Amino acid sequence: MTTEKNNTGMRVLTILLAVLLVVAGIMVVKLYNQEKETKAQLEKEKEIVLKDLNEMVVQYDEVIEENNLVNSDLNEARERVKILIDSVEVMKADIAVLRRYQGQVNKLNKQLEYLFAQNDSLRGTNSLLAMRVTETKEELDQTNAAKDSLATKAEELETVIAKEARLSVVSLKSNAVIERRSGRLVENDNASRVDLIRTCYTIPTNRLAEPGDKVLYVQVKDPKGIIMGANQTVTVDGEQITYSKISRFYYENKPLDVCENVKNTRGDFLEGKYTVNVFNGNELLSTTEFVLD
Incomplete structure (x- = not known):
């Protein structure tokens, strides 16, 4: 039931973002x-x-x-x-x-x-x-x-x-996965079995953005609000951002799918709600949640 609500929310969010992008395009022209x-x-x-x-x-x-x-x-x-x-x-x-x-x-x-x-x-x-x-x-x-x-x-x-001209993020999705010995990742919501948190998103086309190497920050919070993964802090424009992993990619002004895996360096995964944020510098681009049982 929770998955269906999340999927419905994601579809609504995607539609809203698409409408906003169209309006922004008209404004730019x-x-x-x-x-x-x-x-x-x-x-x-x-x-x-x-x-x-x-x-x-x-x-x-x-x-x-x-x-x-x-x-x-x-x-x-x-x-x-x-x-x-x-x-x-x-x-x-x-x-x-x-x-x-x-x-x-x-x-x-x-x-x-x-x-x-x-x-x-x-x-x-x-x-x-x-x-x-x-x-x-x-x-x-x-x-x-x-x-x-x-x-x-x-x-x-x-x-x-x-x-x-700043980058945006759409279709943000995050879930827990089991990592097989073959390297294959299998989605699972059992906290005692999962190995990684996998986060995927899409960078849409933006003709105003400068092409080149880009950096976004993925932040994963466990049910206690503790930031998982690297748990490192950077200062951007006077504000501190603590991230789980850095997304590095080359942007060519066309849609780009990006996925990042975050390990739990603090032991077992906890049951409860996890929150995932994606930042461009100190600007929050998108957020999503999922639950482990």
């Missing part, structure tokens, strides 16, 4: 699309900055030509703007970088205001350029506000993706 939109918005803002800087160069050219200025501070200022344009053109759209260039543009704007104030012959033109500088600053301020919002969304997206 949605968040991935949001990330693409964020990158597109950053590229658009970069083009706005370049457009403003190029317009400033055109205005410098007009003023310098009208006043026949060959060697002047205005020429030097124009060259600095051109250098800034070259830097912005080759940069990768990034919130922090755009902010840095905003600071450089603001600094150039202050220098230009000073130069025009010192040149009486350019007062009329100075009014036009000062207006454009103000407009550019306002546009950059608006862009900065938009970038702050995008940065928050990007951080939230990174957090969700990092969480979804």
Whole structure:
């Protein structure tokens, strides 16, 4: 009767996990699309900055030509703007970088205001350029506000993706077995006859997870709550995990079945309920129970 209840519980748990995986997949796709939109918005803002800087160069050219200025501070200022344009053109759209260039543009704007104030012959033109500088600053301020919002969304997206990229466990099953001399394992629920606790689970497909060598921790507790097997403790992210056995495997982004055998190093097996947990670091991925008579 207990076995039938356990099997029913496992089927319900498997269905729930499958539904959660589907929902998580939909969320990941949605968040991935949001990330693409964020990158597109950053590229658009970069083009706005370049457009403003190029317009400033055109205005410098007009003023310098009208006043026949060959060697002047205005020429030097124009060259600095051109250098800034070259830097912005080759940069990768990034919130922090755009902010840095905003600071450089603001600094150039202050220098230009000073130069025009010192040149009486350019007062009329100075009014036009000062207006454009103000407009550019306002546009950059608006862009900065938009970038702050995008940065928050990007951080939230990174957090969700990092969480979804972690491995999960489904179809966790654990029972006691008798180990024959031939090595064959036979399931049995008689505490006086069994030799090992065998735990099997499946790592499902996760396209966001990095392939490679992975480590999970299997923890088996006897009816008294004593951890069987190795009974070793590791510290992960400041938290201690005591395990019965370490599961080591190579993950290739496709379903993988894993089984581990845990010995009883403390003597005979006790009658009662056994609890089995599987951890990824300090994160509990799955748990199950079984009973020995």
